[in-house]
Amino acid sequence: MASSDKPWVIVVGAGPSGLLLGLMLAKKGITVHILEAAAELDDSPRAAYYGPPAAHALRTAGVIDEVRKDGFDPVIMCWRKLDGTYLAGMDNSLMNDDPDRLACMPLAQLDRLLYRNAIEQPTVQVSFNHKVVEIGQDENKAWVDVETPEGSKRLEATYIVGCDGANSIVRRKLYGDWEWPGYTWKEQIVATNVAYPFEKYGYDDANFFIHPEHWHMVARLTKNADGSGWWRCSYGEIGGLTREELIARQPMKFKAMFPGSPDPGQYDLAAINPYKIHQRIADSMRVGRFLLAADAAHICNPFGGLGLTGGLVDIEGLYECLVGIYEGKADESILDKYSEVRREKYKTIVDPISTDNVKRLFTQDPEKALENDSFLKLLNDIKDDHAAQIEFMRSPMALMYDFTQHYKGEETTTGHSDPAKNGVSSHVEQVAPVGAE
Numbered sequence: 001m002a003s004s005d006k007p008w009v010i011v012v013g014a015g016p017s018g019l020l021l022g023l024m025l026a027k028k029g030i031t032v033h034i035l036e037a038a039a040e041l042d043d044s045p046r047a048a049y050y051g052p053p054a055a056h057a058l059r060t061a062g063v064i065d066e067v068r069k070d071g072f073d074p075v076i077m078c079w080r081k082l083d084g085t086y087l088a089g090m091d092n093s094l095m096n097d098d099p100d101r102l103a104c105m106p107l108a109q110l111d112r113l114l115y116r117n118a119i120e121q122p123t124v125q126v127s128f129n130h131k132v133v134e135i136g137q138d139e140n141k142a143w144v145d146v147e148t149p150e151g152s153k154r155l156e157a158t159y160i161v162g163c164d165g166a167n168s169i170v171r172r173k174l175y176g177d178w179e180w181p182g183y184t185w186k187e188q189i190v191a192t193n194v195a196y197p198f199e200k201y202g203y204d205d206a207n208f209f210i211h212p213e214h215w216h217m218v219a220r221l222t223k224n225a226d227g228s229g230w231w232r233c234s235y236g237e238i239g240g241l242t243r244e245e246l247i248a249r250q251p252m253k254f255k256a257m258f259p260g261s262p263d264p265g266q267y268d269l270a271a272i273n274p275y276k277i278h279q280r281i282a283d284s285m286r287v288g289r290f291l292l293a294a295d296a297a298h299i300c301n302p303f304g305g306l307g308l309t310g311g312l313v314d315i316e317g318l319y320e321c322l323v324g325i326y327e328g329k330a331d332e333s334i335l336d337k338y339s340e341v342r343r344e345k346y347k348t349i350v351d352p353i354s355t356d357n358v359k360r361l362f363t364q365d366p367e368k369a370l371e372n373d374s375f376l377k378l379l380n381d382i383k384d385d386h387a388a389q390i391e392f393m394r395s396p397m398a399l400m401y402d403f404t405q406h407y408k409g410e411e412t413t414t415g416h417s418d419p420a421k422n423g424v425s426s427h428v429e430q431v432a433p434v435g436a437e
Ligand SMILES: Cc1cc2nc3c(=O)[nH]c(=O)nc-3n(C[C@H](O)[C@H](O)[C@H](O)COP(=O)(O)OP(=O)(O)OC[C@H]3O[C@@H](n4cnc5c(N)ncnc54)[C@H](O)[C@@H]3O)c2cc1C
Pocket: 012, 013, 014, 015, 016, 017, 018, 035, 036, 037, 038, 041, 042, 045, 046, 047, 048, 049, 050, 051, 107, 130, 131, 132, 133, 163, 164, 165, 166, 167, 168, 169, 191, 234, 275, 293, 294, 295, 296, 302, 304, 305, 306, 307, 308, 309, 310, 311, 435, 436, 437
């Protein structure tokens, strides 16, 4: 696409959601301009595990094989006491024949993979150092004002999608800086990338530790042939501490949490980043020609991996809606349906399940967890029943929704599985965590 052309869609943000949307739309011949404020793709330690409905979105975009080749398929996900005692778990290898099984790849690597695939498309342009600072729209078009090293400019499109993350300027301009219904947890988390021989201590691929003070999660990020590799450790911290205070406490936390109580020098710490955690969703994911998707629209705490998984499902849905309009198969009301359905999925699945996932780690007595925690009890009840385990691990497919059913007078065209039609329960209590965090 020539830089002077007006694209049909502007996507704000070259994170995973923006890059995936750009790639998917471009594969349908739609012109897309992706605007990224930073000079390069983000490299902070965040998502790594993508559940079945996210794998489906990556498959629709034609990149899941590359994700599996360069990443890996995690096997056991389990819950333990701080001393390592195994409580309950599930075996993802039972889903080995399922093309939409859980996948693992550090987010920075996924971003680069999506970027590589996106820029191969002739109708995609990605502009770094393009920071959106203002937005507007009228009957015929929408626009963004952008700051660039060469000065300010106004860029127009038929639709503009805010994929600009939790601090989204698009959302803040639509609703105001402080209007994001929901709440912030008083607990904070610290995410680290670390090399330490957890495999020698019998750790599985993803391990959640239940403890009132030292609750945490240790999950593989990369897997070498000898079983070694990088691991993500994300742990809970008390609220109110500054970034510097949190970072200063890291050696004490690792010593208390890790088997062998290591001191600095006995592990390799490649990245550390404290995060506040939130449960929030915008009042609507559509305002005229502006759409919101993924973290720009809604966020949740990362335990159980529902953040980007939910975000990538938004993207597949929005892709279906925009393609429907572009190809004359749907009218604009499909965008209201997008907002209605995606918000409902957040409220009935992402928010309650991610809340349970994190509370499970620090609000109960680990000694009594097997007696009291209905989720752990369910895992143990189905531990020898492979069919039930598979059904449970597929339950996050309930996040999906087939928007092509709202095309004018058309049957479903994408062959995309609508869990509601395929008999996968969407009952909240039956939806499994989809990833390590
Ligand atoms: C510690 C941690 C672990 C996590 N683990 C998982 C996991 O295992 N599985 C999972 O599903 N989710 C996980 N998540 C959540 C996941 O990382 C996020 O949901 C995901 O990164 C959101 O992607 P996004 O594309 O919506 O936004 P982002 O990744 O935040 O990308 C937004 C992009 O927009 C750009 N931008 C911002 N403002 C502007 C502007 N004004 N103009 C132009 N560009 C702009 C930013 O620079 C950025 O590149 C985790 C989160 C954390 C914090």
